[in-house]
Amino acid sequence: MAEENSWERQALEHLLLENLKEQRRARRWKTVMRVLTLVVFVALAINLFDVNLGGKAALGKHTALVDLQGEIGPDSRASAETINSALNAAFESNESVGVVLRINSPGGSPVQSGIIHDEILRLRAKYPQKPLHVVVEEICASGGYYVAVAADQIYVDKASLVGSVGVIMSGFGVTGLMDKLGVERRLITAGKNKALLDPFTKEDKKQKEFVQEMLGEVHQQFIQVVRDGRGKRLKETPDMFSGLVWNGARSIDLGLTDALGTVDSVARDVFKAPDVYDYTVKENFAERVAKRFGAAMGDGAARVLMQGAQMR
CATH class of the missing domain: 1.20.5 (Single alpha-helices involved in coiled-coils or other helix-helix interfaces)
Structure with missing residues (x-):
């Protein structure tokens, strides 16, 4: 028991x-x-x-950094509104001793590029004691270079790609394919040039000449901006404004850029302010979620449409 x-x-x-x-x-x-x-x-x-856990007030003397990344356009992260907002904040800070605009861009809208370019000139005139230097990492072409020539100095890596001073308008024509398929284009306009360069009608010689002249005018505007920005540093060659690009080392020889450098070397050796603070306007969490949700919804809708097409 x-x-x-x-x-x-x-x-x-x-x-x-x-x-x-x-x-x-x-x-x-x-x-x-x-x-x-x-x-x-x-x-x-x-x-x-x-x-901002640190707060700008506690930074002390520093180099202000603004990133221009990707294609320049009104709806991109490299829009004039976004870049100019960051540049204004960087210049207005009492603690920033200089501004570095880091560019990695193949170009984009000439209008957006021009707005950024002009704002840089305005800010440099308003804050003459505060220099703005551009640092190119991978590529600074076309509209990206249009922006860059507004800077005091342009620094590159020896293998960076720089230039592409030109203007392009691309399209396509499918009239031959439409004829083979027996497809008829029915187009009604008020104004004989309203359907300018319509891809579904045969190319009109006068319309093409008009567009070519317009692109030429924009090209000349671009060339003048480069000449004004680079001044006597520019060593012009016959193909400088032909749309070609050069590596960083060659761009220095041509006067398209000034010297080899990075964000850190400019901050440390040029501005004597090695602490770098990023003023780039960041996409917040809500915006990222909204974009991903929108992309997911678009992908889901496309799949539904594809499934519907397969079921018919």
Whole structure:
């Protein structure tokens, strides 16, 4: 009887001990989950509301950095509105001793490029004591170079791609294919040039000449901007404004750029302010989620349409 009571007592003690361990594990997991939830919440808050934990006031003397990345266009991250907003903040800061505009762009809209270019000139005139230098990493072509020539100095890597001083308008023509397929184009306009360079009608010689003249005028505007920006540093060659690009080392020889350099070397050796603060306007969490959600919705809609087409 005593042995039976002893066994029951041991079993009960073991059961209680395991229950206690389970409660401890549950408490630990609850604590871990609370910490993780707090970390996630803080991260979301920082991204959602663009919280600046450091604060600009506590930076001290520094080099201001603005990034111009990708194609320049009204709806891109390299729009005039976005870049100019960052440039204004960088120039207005009492703690920034100079501004570096880092460019990695194949070009884009001549209008947006011109707006950024003109704003740089305005800011340089307003803050003559605060230099703006461009640093090219991978590529600074076409509209990107249009922006760059507004700077005091342009620094490159020896293998950077620079130039492409030209203007392009591309399209296509499918009239031959339409004839083979027996497709008839029905186009009604008021104004004989309203369907300028329509890809579904045969090319009109006078319209082509008109567009060519217009592109030539924009090209001459681009050339003049380069000449004004680079001045006597420019060593013009017959093919300089033909749309060609050059590597960084060759661009220095041609006077298209000034010297080899990076963001860090300019901040450290030119501005004597090695601490770099990024003024680039960042996409916040809400914008990123909205874009990804929109892309996901678009992809889902496309799949539904494809499935519907396959079912017919």
